[in-house]
Amino acid sequence: MTYNQIEQEFDAYSGWRERLYSGIIAYRDWLKDQKLIDYQTEQRLDNVLYTLQDDKLHVAFVAEFSRGKSELINAMFFGDLGRRVLPSAAGRTTMCPTELSYDAGSEPSIRLLPIETRSSGTTIAEYKGFAEEWEASPLYINDSEKMSEALHRVTEVKYVTQEHASSMGLPIASEDGTDDGMRVRSDGYVEIPRWRHAIVNYPHPFLEQGLVILDTPGLNALGIEPELTLNMLSTAQATLFVLAADAGVTKSDMALWRDHLYSKESGNAVDRLVVLNKIDVLWDELRDEDALKSELARQIGDTAATLGVPEEQIFPVSAQKALLGKIRADEELVSNSGIVALENALTNMVIPAKQEIICENIRSEVADIGAMVGAMIDQRFNDVNDHIQELEGLNTKNMDVIEDMMDKVRDDKRHLEKNLRNFQATRAIFSRQTNQLYAHLNLAALDRRIAETKKDMEISITTPGLRSSMLKFFRGVDSVMDDAAQQAGEIQELMEGVYRKFQKEHGLANIRPRRFSTNKYQRELKRLEERHDYFVRGMAMVMTEQAVLVRKFYESVVSKVRQIFERANRDADDWLRTIMSPMESQVREHQVQLRRRLESIKRIHKASDTLEDRMAELQHVREGVSGEERKTTELLESVLRNLQGRADGEASPVALEQTA
Ligand SMILES: Nc1nc2c(ncn2[C@@H]2O[C@H](COP(=O)(O)OP(=O)(O)OP(=O)(O)O)[C@@H](O)[C@H]2O)c(=O)[nH]1
Ligand SMILES: [Mg+2]
Numbered sequence: 019m020t021y022n023q024i025e026q027e028f029d030a031y032s033g034w035r036e037r038l039y040s041g042i043i044a045y046r047d048w049l050k051d052q053k054l055i056d057y058q059t060e061q062r063l064d065n066v067l068y069t070l071q072d073d074k075l076h077v078a079f080v081a082e083f084s085r086g087k088s089e090l091i092n093a094m095f096f097g098d099l100g101r102r103v104l105p106s107a108a109g110r111t112t113m114c115p116t117e118l119s120y121d122a123g124s125e126p127s128i129r130l131l132p133i134e135t136r137s138s139g140t141t142i143a144e145y146k147g148f149a150e151e152w153e154a155s156p157l158y159i160n161d162s163e164k165m166s167e168a169l170h171r172v173t174e175v176k177y178v179t180q181e182h183a184s185s186m187g188l189p190i191a192s193e194d195g196t197d198d199g200m201r202v203r204s205d206g207y208v209e210i211p212r213w214r215h216a217i218v219n220y221p222h223p224f225l226e227q228g229l230v231i232l233d234t235p236g237l238n239a240l241g242i243e244p245e246l247t248l249n250m251l252s253t254a255q256a257t258l259f260v261l262a263a264d265a266g267v268t269k270s271d272m273a274l275w276r277d278h279l280y281s282k283e284s285g286n287a288v289d290r291l292v293v294l295n296k297i298d299v300l301w302d303e304l305r306d307e308d309a310l311k312s313e314l315a316r317q318i319g320d321t322a323a324t325l326g327v328p329e330e331q332i333f334p335v336s337a338q339k340a341l342l343g344k345i346r347a348d349e350e351l352v353s354n355s356g357i358v359a360l361e362n363a364l365t366n367m368v369i370p371a372k373q374e375i376i377c378e379n380i381r382s383e384v385a386d387i388g389a390m391v392g393a394m395i396d397q398r399f400n401d402v403n404d405h406i407q408e409l410e411g412l413n414t415k416n417m418d419v420i421e422d423m424m425d426k427v428r429d430d431k432r433h434l435e436k437n438l439r440n441f442q443a444t445r446a447i448f449s450r451q452t453n454q455l456y457a458h459l460n461l462a463a464l465d466r467r468i469a470e471t472k473k474d475m476e477i478s479i480t481t482p483g484l485r486s487s488m489l490k491f492f493r494g495v496d497s498v499m500d501d502a503a504q505q506a507g508e509i510q511e512l513m514e515g516v517y518r519k520f521q522k523e524h525g526l527a528n529i530r531p532r533r534f535s536t537n538k539y540q541r542e543l544k545r546l547e548e549r550h551d552y553f554v555r556g557m558a559m560v561m562t563e564q565a566v567l568v569r570k571f572y573e574s575v576v577s578k579v580r581q582i583f584e585r586a587n588r589d590a591d592d593w594l595r596t597i598m599s600p601m602e603s604q605v606r607e608h609q610v611q612l613r614r615r616l617e618s619i620k621r622i623h624k625a626s627d628t629l630e631d632r633m634a635e636l637q638h639v640r641e642g643v644s645g646e647e648r649k650t651t652e653l654l655e656s657v658l659r660n661l662q663g664r665a666d667g668e669a670s671p672v673a674l675e676q677t678a
Contacts, residue, residue, distance in 0.1 A: 024094065024224065027365035032227050034373070038660040039070050042384070045653040052646055054391050056603045058596040062387060066380045074119070075372050076230045077364065078251050080279065081260035082271050083110045083236025086295040090260060090337040091118075091233055093357055094364075095224055097344025101162050104233060105170050112235040113211035115246060116172050118218045120225035126157040128168050130213040133176075136186040141245050141577050142215045157220060174212035183208045188242060199238065211237070240278045247278050249578065252549060255371040256364060258291045263317060263334070264299045267324045275325055289371070291363055292327060294318065297356065298336035333360040381661045386532060388654045390600045393527035395650065397604060398643045400525060401611040406636050408615070412622070412629060420623045424616065431612045434524055438605065444516055451509045452594055458502035459587050461580070467494055468576050475572065485551065488575075492547040495579060496540060502586070503536040509597070510534070517601050524608055529600045534593040539582050546582075550575055 046063040049055040055063075079087040088106040095118075096103040105111055114130075129152040131145055145151050155171070158164040180190055183200055188210055191199035200208045225231075232250055234240070240247045251257055259279055261271055279290055294317060304310045314334055322329040335356040343351030352358070408423060457463075474487040513531045520526055618632055 024361045024365050027369055028224055028227050028229070031369045031373070034660065035070060035073065035376075038376075038657065039067060041653070041657040041660060042067055042070075045657055048649065048653055049391060052650070054394050054646075054650065055387070056599050058599040059387055059390065062383060062596065066383055069379055070376065073372070073376060074228045074230050075368055076232065076250070076254040076256075077368060078232040078234065078254040078257045079260060080234050080240065080251070080257055080274070081236055082268065082274060084108065085236065085260040085262045085265070085271075086337045087236070087258075087260050088112055088233055089341060090258070090293065090295060090335070091231055093337045093341035093344065093355075094361060095229075095231065096222070097341055099222075100345050102166070102341065103169065105166070105173050110235070110237060111173055112233055113173050113175055113237065114213040114216050114235060115239055115243065115250075116216040116218060116233040118220060118222075118225060118231040118233070119229070120221050121219055122221075122226070124219055126159050126221055127154050127219050128157055128171060129154045129217045129219070130171060131215040133186065133188075133211055133214045135214055136188075141249075142243070143245065143249065144577065145215075146217075152217070157218070159221065169218065172213065172216045175209050176212045177203065177207040178210055180206070180208055183210050186210075189238065211235070214243070240274065247549070251278070252545070254289070255368045255375075256289055256291060258293055258364070260293045260295050261321060262296045263294055264296050266317070267321055272324065280326065289367065290327070290331070291360070291367070292321065292325060292332045293360060294321060294332055294334045295337050297334045298339050301336075333363060335360050377661045381658075384654075384657055384661065388658075390529055391650060391654075393529040393600075394604065394607065395643065395647045397527040397607060398646075399640070400527070401608070401615075402636055402640045402643060404525075405611075405615050405618070406633065406640070408619070409622075409629060409633055409636070417623070420619060424619050424623065427612060427616045427619065430524070431609070431616065434605070434609060434612065437520060437523065441516060441520075444512065448509065448512060451505065451512065455502060455505040455509065455590060455594075456587070458498055458505060459583060459590060461583055461587070464495070464498075464580065464583050467491065468579075472572070488550065488572075489547070492543060495583075496543055499536045499540050499543070499586075502590075506534040506536070506590070506593075509594075513597050520601060520605060524605075526604050526608060529604060531597045531600065532593060534590060536586065539586050542582055543579065546575060546578055 042063060046055075046060060046067075049063075050060060079091060081087050086106070088104040088111060089102075092102050092104055092106060104116070114133075129149075131142065131152050135145060135151065155168050157168055180202065183190060188208075189199035190208060191201050200210050202208050232246075232254065234246065240251075257279060259275060261267060265271075297314065300310055300313055304313055318329055318332050318334060321332055333356065337355075337357070339351055340355035340357035343349070343353075343355055412419065412423070468491075471487055471491040474490075475484055478484055478487060510531065510533060517529065517531055521528055622629060622632060
């Protein structure tokens with residue numbers, strides 16, 4: 019087998035994920051055993067584990083038709099299979115966006131969504147939830163003939179009338195033959211893709227580890243299906259834009275790049291790699307090594323200048339030779355194909371980006387739980403130390419002193435109970451404020467806003483008109499989020515007051531309630547707005563069937579905004595459900611301690627226990643808490659070590675692990 023960089027990096031990445039996963043399980047189980055966490059906190063840790071498990075890495079391939087996207091995917095990911103997996107041929111080949119991934123829960127298969135579903139106004143993401151809408155065929159992975167037959171279905175087309183094509187929002191090619199639309203045959207029928215989307219469930223090692231590859235057709239797919247640009251490309255950890263050395267950067271390549279891939283906002287498209295494919299064409303033309311080198315350098319320079327990216331971001335390769343080289347295990351051919359540098363660049367981009375996201379998502383959660391557990395342990399120390407001190411003052415077995423002491427503990431206990439009753443009264447205010455928070459995040463209200471905006475949009479026929487009603491919509495939802503943030507702040511303050519009171523009056527450890535921030539939703543809304551504004555501005559230039567497209571596009575934005583709100587609601591639920599729990603477990607533990615202290619003083623009082631015995635026992639308890647602390651710190655540190663690195667701009671955790 020040929021040396022495969024991607025495979026190694028993926029293995030390292032999976033290893034890292036496994037370590038993190040099992041570290042968190044060990045930590046959680048230990049905390050449970052020691053009763054250091056309550057049920058809610060345990061669930062928070064389970065959620066962290068779930069985030070880790072459900073972890074996909076998206077890589078998208080985008081280009082005009084025939085630049086070699088499918089061939090490149092074959093070469094990069096399936097070279098070890100000894101044959102071509104995705105169909106790749108001259109002319110338009112891939113007719114529908116094709117997602118390659120693996121879900122162990124279902125059989126290997128190819129699922130196809132009929133093109134007619136475009137008329138329904140439902141997004142591809144939503145269709146994923148409805149298995150019966152897709153046409154599924156099994157994938158016989160050990161029979162290469164049957165397998166390529168099945169995969170060939172992504173090339174299927176059908177012929178319909180122009181009206182029918184237009185009603186589905188499919189643009190028709192102009193008579194001068196520009197390639198932006200569906201081709202009209204001499205009999206007047208239009209050739210359109212038979213499928214809108216394909217999902218291939220294929221048990222390949224990379225896919226098993228969570229890689230999701232998106233192959234797009236060079237059929238103005240991005241213009242036709244806004245969801246691809248807005249959702250799939252924007253969530254991809256990397257996008258490869260493919261050009262062909264024999265074609266150069268054509269006008270339509272440029273339009274694709276400018277309209278869908280290049281983004282001023284994110285600098286010079288940092289998560290994009292540009293591939294200059296088919297360099298073998300030059301090998302044939304230019305036999306002379308020097309001439310070849312300078313021609314390549316010239317093409318790279320030109321491409322970089324035209325696209326506005328640094329030269330280092332452009333990778334000259336030959337997908338065809340790379341695939342051939344891998345199939346034949348011809349290392350020299352693989353090396354000449356340039357594929358290794360591209361594979362390295364991709365893994366260096368995708369894996370750290372994914373790790374960064376994972377770390378970002380769980381780091382603060384783990385640290386937060388760690389701090390809470392630390393405070394619980396401190397409190398255990400305090401309780402036992404207080405008790406030891408108490409008994410140390412008892413060396414004279416003065417009955418009065420003992421009785422005083424009992425009174426004091428009893429007072430403490432009563433005081434705590436009273437505070438608990440007062441706290442119940444706070445609950446009424448809490449639930450009122452909670453209702454207000456839910457009112458801001460209310461989905462029905464969002465739906466009303468959506469309906470209003472839609473009405474606005476339907477009456478505005480100009481692009482600026484559309485733009486302004488969409489911007490108004492975004493401003494509206496942003497200010498709703500602001501209101502929600504403010505309300506959450508008030509709840510937070512109320513709860514902090516409660517925490518402070520208990521902590522101050524009962525000497526409890528300083529734990530603060532968890533925060534609820536709307537920042538991440540607002541950031542997502544902002545990004546959505548930017549992408550979407552960019553899209554609308556580009557639209558007037560290229561689109562003909564504006565009304566249909568706006569509707570489709572709009573639906574995809576709306577579903578995304580709705581998802582953000584749904585998530586905010588779920589997170590708020592979670593937050594409100596658990597905001598009290600750290601303090602409740604603190605108080606519960608303190609109550610138990612008070613009862614224990616009272617009991618032990620009573621026994622000394624009744625002389626059924628000697629002071630020495632009690633002291634020895636307490637020393638033993640204290641040692642127990644010390645041991646508990648050591649082990650807890652150890653387990654937490656092992657988790658945090660796996661989460662470090664990326665945030666401070668150091669090497670990725672995977673790289674750290676390898677050099678260690
Ligand atoms: N010489 C040469 N030909 C290549 C190379 N890569 C792909 N091709 C050829 O280019 C043609 C198009 O390749 P595809 O992989 O189908 O291109 P695509 O970008 O997927 O095209 P669509 O699916 O139609 O959008 C095929 O005939 C390939 O054999 C390469 O590196 N060198
Ligand atoms: Mg293709």
